[in-house]
Amino acid sequence: MPTGSPLVLTYLVTNASSDGSPISSVQVFDDAGTPGVPGDDLAPIYQSGDDGDGLLEVGEVWFFVAPAGLEARAGVQRHVATALGLSSAGNAVDDTDLVYYNGGGTTPASIRIEKAINAADRRGRRRRRGCRGAPGPTLLVGTPITWTYLVFNDGSEAAAPRLDRGRLRHRRCGG
């Protein structure tokens, strides 16, 4: 969706109690895509689903909607919603769910490199033999070594990567 377009977030909450007991004081929160910033969290508003007793019972589906006026933000966004409530015994119960959307636009290029030894294929997706920690892969003396480098752009803005051979260093695993 384009950056700045209207964003409507909806939430469905059900009772998954194995003993069939109702849940009271049901509330929903959304981290607004910023888990480290509690000040901007959303408080979705109850719309429908209750039979009128204020208790979330097995079989009911409560429908919540985030406050109006939200707009899509640029780039890939990840929202985590949390439902809270109290069991009939007074114990806190909760569950979380997440959703992603792509708000379009561009996010700054972010380069990432992964180095491997004798990767099974050029993309290194299988049997990648990295050297992330001691002792690393065991190779017989004289085993041919092929170093491979995967370069990623984790942003949505184009980047023109180049490898500086003079700065590529090999370190012994654990050394």
Ligand SMILES: [Ca+2]
């Ligand atoms: Ca937040």
Ligand SMILES: [Ca+2]
């Ligand atoms: Ca009810």
